[in-house]
């Protein structure tokens with residue numbers, strides 16, 4: 001699948017008022033991870049602008065089904081069955097088709113399947129915790145999973161991560177890639193989380209909280225949460241089938 005040739009304009013610069021600061025000492029890991037010197041602003045290069053666009057042919061049948069993609073035959077993981085769905089749009093509100101979404105999460109007890117994970121909650125033998133999918137022509141995606149549990153982490157004396165799903169979204173170029181986290185409506189831990197509190201604008205935090213979506217719930221099976229994602233947009237805007245300025 002090729003990107004529309006009209007979609008080759010340079011991307012907008014990242015809005016650093018909206019994104020969290022790199023240095024946020026109450027989130028301890030940020031101290032060593034953050035740049036020590038002022039950032040330089042560079043123009044987009046061709047490889048950033050004309051990156052890959054993924055097609056559905058890269059996917060396996062169960063890639064977007066975390067309930068079954070690691071389960072033993074005839075078994076299923078323990079926990080609350082949910083559907084997560086939404087649209088991937090750019091800053092101009094245009095759908096982003098062919099975006100690769102990868103997601104990973106803890107199990108229902110808040111435990112990751114990772115060799116460095118030390119939390120005492122047990123692994124679920126039927127839950128791997130990662131999957132992927134590609135957006136359709138309208139920028140839509142959907143996957144099925146188990147609602148992750150919150151977990152404690154060594155930051156302050158008693159810090160807990162709210163229930164969350166990690167996302168990587170790869171749009172139409174490297175400059176459009178986004179790594180983010182989705183939270184669940186009604187979780188009281190969201191507003192106490194030091195990582196969430198690296199985001200200064202409350203409206204930006206609310207964009208990361210997926211509302212319960214009863215309209216897309218499957219009765220007697222799974223509840224649904226809706227999570228729309230906005231990637232960086234392009235400076236070129238479509239106008240009467242021509243690039244603006246042409």
Ligand SMILES: [Fe+2]
Nearest residue numbers: 106161164166
């Ligand atoms: Fe996490």
